[in-house]
Amino acid sequence: MSNEDLRNAADTVLARLVGDPSGTARLREDQWRAIEALVADHRRALVVQRTGWGKSAVYFVATALLREQGSGPTVIVSPLLALMRNQVEAAERAGIRARTINSSNTEEWDAVRAEVAAGEVDVLLVSPERLNNPDFRDNVLPQLAAATGLLVVDEAHCISDWGHDFRPDYRRLRTMLAELPSGVPVLATTATANARVTADVADQLGTGSGSDALVLRGPLDRESLSLNVLELPDAAHRLAWLADHLDDLPGSGIIYTLTVAAAEEVTAYLRQCGHTVTSYTGKTENADRQQAEEDLLANRVKALVATSALGMGFDKPDLGFVVHLGSPSSPIAYYQQVGRAGRGVEHAEVLLLPGKEDEAIWRYFASLAFPPEDQVRRTLDVLAGSERPLSLPALEPLVELRRSRLEIMLKVLDVDGAVHRVKGGWISTGRPWVYDTERYVWVAKQREAEQQAMRDYATTTGCRMEFLRRQLDDEAAAPCGRCDNCAGARFDAAVSPQALTSARGELGRPGVEVEPRKMWPTGLASVGIDLKGRIPAGEQAAPGRALGRLSDIGWGNRLRPMLAPQAPDGPVPDDVARAVVEVLADWAKGPGGWASGDASALPRPVGVVTMASHTRPQLIDSLGRGIAQVGRMPLLGQIAYEPGSDTAHIPRSNSAQRLRALDGTLVLPPELAGALAEAAGPVLLVDDYTETGWTLAMAARLLRRAGAGAVLPLVLAVQG
Known part of the structure; x- marks a missing residue:
């Protein structure tokens, strides 16, 4: 098939994907370049493009074309369940049969594996934690690696501990990449990676400067977004402002909070004021999460009041606003979250309401970083001295680490080869392991620099979009002409006495x-x-x-x-x-x-x-x-x-x-x-x-x- 014929076939798949019966939909040139590299040349590609650029179109179109050529199914490693649900529905529109394996559908795993083996599945979406499950890693992953026609690593910044959303389960991808047959294309995608994170991801995925990979890095401006910051005296004023002005914001949207407790407080208060809002946090049951997503998609609620649990996992093109009640600790994380808005509309409002409590919350989350060397060595010694695998509950009494932090540390050590997860728990491999002090010190300094950048973002008199783009090392960064500093303040700090009184009453209860x-x-x-x-x-x-x-x-x-x-x-x-x-x-x-x-x-x-x-x-x-x-x-x-x-x-x-x-x-x-x-x-x-x-x-x-x-x-x- 000539490149011209391949391009026409790709545009035909795109038209089905976007629901265009006229068949006039066309891929942008940069999307086509990525698809061409994957399908025609079977290369590896790293795509760093803004939210809404159309990364999913690239891997769904590439999947359809590769399957027509007789390639095996595409495996997409995707971090959040909401994103998986969105993508399964999008795939179906293009006639692509997609299935998932994640923590919420364990009862379907055997059936899904049988369908994959029978060649009935075009796309298999896998959550990253599956990659480190012993049964999946030892029995399923080798089969997938042997049969895969295209490997997609979505939200690839999660692979780097330089980034804001490091997830050690992603490191297991190194094993899968090493086991891929020669010539299997690989696509890594992200919207939120600065130059350092991009280089780290490229190195780990084999798409770095020494490889024959295509790297597509585009400008990160979002023309539909108007960025604003509003400094208010205290939490009561911020709640009162939301109560007074939520209905003035366009369409439906997301109100981000930094903690679960704050999300629950804000939801209760706004409901009391007559607003239709729903909370969405890490503690929300899966069925309730799915219902909340559906309610927002259908505009049955004005807003989801969410923690970062919603972060990457939601796709609503007509989302009209994103408000942050409290400042995230990273401009990269902030850019990612505000990028949920305005993907399919001409204008969306983005508003940051920073709070005095933000820095205390930053310090708490910073305390969950990779443990000091003595605690790591203690864990390795305990495992080395055990005659049997130790589960997390069995290991916990013997080390001074909380379970969540202990689990993350073990996953990193597993990828580094110092420990191994087996049925029944964790064992020591006995291999030498070096604590990378220099890297962890630099990561900590990077976190401090990001926090300072968020302080600077809130107080800058320059263009806010340009500020965020420079934080992501976007060489094309320039004044946007839309933010409050470029075009004038869009919101004032006025709140009604009634709303302020009720907010103080709610917070003071x-x-x-x-x-x-x-x-x-x-x-x-x-x-x-x-x-x-x-x-x-x-x-x-x-x-x-x-x-x-x-x-x-x-x-x-x-x-x-x-x-x-x-x-x-x-x-x-x-x-x-x-x-x-x-x-x-x-x-x-x-x-x-x-x-x-x-x-x-x-x-x-x-x-x-x-x-x-x-x-x-x-x-x-x-x-x-x-x-x-x-x-x-x-x-x-x-x-x-x-x-x-x-x-x-x-x-x-x-x-x-x-x-x-x-x-x-x-x-x-x-x-x-x-x-x-x-x-x-x-x-x-x-x-x-x-x-x-x-x-x-x-x-x-x-x-x-x-x-x-x-x-x-x-x-x-x-x-x-």
């Missing part, structure tokens, strides 16, 4: 339920603690209360500075004390509360017990005394720590390590034990904040064993 621990962590026997299974009902804490979450934009903004590690100790502030009393009053009158009149309600607390603290003794003592005074009940005493115990270094890394450090550390002074026996009833257990919940659980166990009828935890804040 105190009270969050604290769910008690009910099960001991697995693997405690391996660290010498004889506790397992369900915590006996007679030793559990009851559901408790907190004034707020440290991650929310209401009380979190008030509590974060007060509970920061460097914050000075002192008596509880009056406004906080009053709010705690309000929490107690609502708790008492609510369902199951001692003043509710419910038949199954707990009796009224007979006293207050406080937790000892080496860092905030005045705060906790004044809080406990104030509660006792207002509630007209005695302050029974304080749970203490064993003399000489190093409470400042009790790890918060994971549940098992924290319990290991707490075991035998908390003690019940004799005078407190006597007061409990004499009082004989429920007690309030007062502490400053809870993160893992295990200090409260161990303290409640002591109190229940000493005769407390029930233990009701009351803290100022919960982490998360």
Whole structure:
């Protein structure tokens, strides 16, 4: 087939893909160049193009042409389920049979594998975490590599830990690439990679300067977007602004928040104000996520209030606006998220509402970076000393890492060849491994530079689109003529008194339920603690209360500075004390509360017990005394720590390590034990904040064993 005939065939497939019955749709020249490289020349290609450029058209058209030539199915590694659903539907329009293998359709995997083996599937979309699943890696991946006609790596910036969205599962692609037969084309695509990330991705995928690959890097301007920044005094003003102006924004859109707690707060408030919005976070059930996506696609809601869980995984061409309630820590991540808007309309509004809490949230997520060398070496030593594979729950008690961070680290070590994931867990390979200190230091510096860039973006007087394009090393960056700095401010800071009052009321409403621990962590026997299974009902804490979450934009903004590690100790502030009393009053009158009149309600607390603290003794003592005074009940005493115990270094890394450090550390002074026996009833257990919940659980166990009828935890804040 000549190149001219191939081009005509490609345009015919495109017309089917975009639903053009006239058949007049034509590929752009740069799209054709990528397809030609893949189909005619069987080369590898790296495409770095703005969102909406048409990357999916390239790999669907290439798939149809390659299948007509007798090639095997296309394998697309795609990061998010929403994107997969969009692409399956798009493929069907072009007559391309697409199926998926991901965590949400496990019941279909055997059928999908059989269809692939029978040649009935043109495109198989695979989530990156499948690449590191032992069964998939050992049994399915080699077959796919042998049969694949085209490998597509979508959102390829995820392969690089220089980038904003590093996902170690993507590194397993190296194995698949190495096993591909000669001449199988490879396409890597991304819209959000600066020069450093592009070079790193190219090197890892074999599309770098030393290869015979095509690299297409286009300008990143988005002509439909008007970028704006609006500085408002506080969280209440930002919520009030949304309540007043959401209906003024064009079409339907996305409101991004930095945390799950903020997404839930904003959703509740906007619904209360009469807006049709739905939350979309990492905690949203899959069925609810799918319904939320469908509602936005059909314009049944004005907005999804979303965390970055929605980030790359959504395609709605007529999305009219993107608002960020809080600033992401990376201009590259920001460019990616705002790029969801205005793909199929002439004009879309983009608005950033930065907040004072943003930097505290950045610091928290930065703390989840690759662990220091001593923690990595400890994990390798534990695996090397084990005669059997260790699962994450079995490994967790032996290392000071949270499970999510431990899992990410192990996946990196797996790709590096130091460990191997097998059925039943992880094993050491015994191969030498070098901690790449220089790389991790540079990655940390890159993160700091990105944070500074976001501060600069919010305050720049120059063109905002040009600023973002330069952050992505776009050599064609120039003033856009559309942003607030180029064309004048499109929004003002005015909010109505009614909206501001209701927003302050919503954010100022105190009270969050604290769910008690009910099960001991697995693997405690391996660290010498004889506790397992369900915590006996007679030793559990009851559901408790907190004034707020440290991650929310209401009380979190008030509590974060007060509970920061460097914050000075002192008596509880009056406004906080009053709010705690309000929490107690609502708790008492609510369902199951001692003043509710419910038949199954707990009796009224007979006293207050406080937790000892080496860092905030005045705060906790004044809080406990104030509660006792207002509630007209005695302050029974304080749970203490064993003399000489190093409470400042009790790890918060994971549940098992924290319990290991707490075991035998908390003690019940004799005078407190006597007061409990004499009082004989429920007690309030007062502490400053809870993160893992295990200090409260161990303290409640002591109190229940000493005769407390029930233990009701009351803290100022919960982490998360």
